[in-house]
Amino acid sequence: MVEKISQFEGFDMDVSLPIRPDTGRAPLPLSPTTHTDQKLRDAAKELEATFLAEMLKSAGLGELPETFGGGAGEEQFSSFLRLEQARDMVAAGGIGLAETLFNAMKDQSHGVV
Numbered sequence: 001m002v003e004k005i006s007q008f009e010g011f012d013m014d015v016s017l018p019i020r021p022d023t024g025r026a027p028l029p030l031s032p033t034t035h036t037d038q039k040l041r042d043a044a045k046e047l048e049a050t051f052l053a054e055m056l057k058s059a060g061l062g063e064l065p066e067t068f069g070g071g072a073g074e075e076q077f078s079s080f081l082r083l084e085q086a087r088d089m090v091a092a093g094g095i096g097l098a099e100t101l102f103n104a105m106k107d108q109s110h111g112v113v
Helices: 032-058 071-091 097-109
Strands: 002-005 015-018
Touching: 032 071, 032 097
Parallel strands: none
Antiparallel strands: 002 015
16 A cells, blocks of 8 residues: 655645555654664675675685686686675575674664673
8 A cells, every 4th residue: 555645735746655564654764773774784794795705715716727717817806706796695695694793783783782
């Protein structure tokens, strides 16, 4: 369901917002807590991606072939490829490390130990 909300009388401006099933009302605008949580979640995802990139490196992904390799350029840029592949893995669900990191950072930011 969608609820039409018009805040400004006299203006022809309707904003469609989805109705939350639990309350039957439109969601509230983002609060500072939500913004902080999003920043923490983004940081947790990046930490998981960095961890996965290191695991991919240890597994040998991106190692240079012995013949007809790309030389020094390939060696220098293979880390960027591994990191992007790791970010794609995290975006697809990852290994669950980001959620654990997010919860730990959220607890620390709210003073819960």
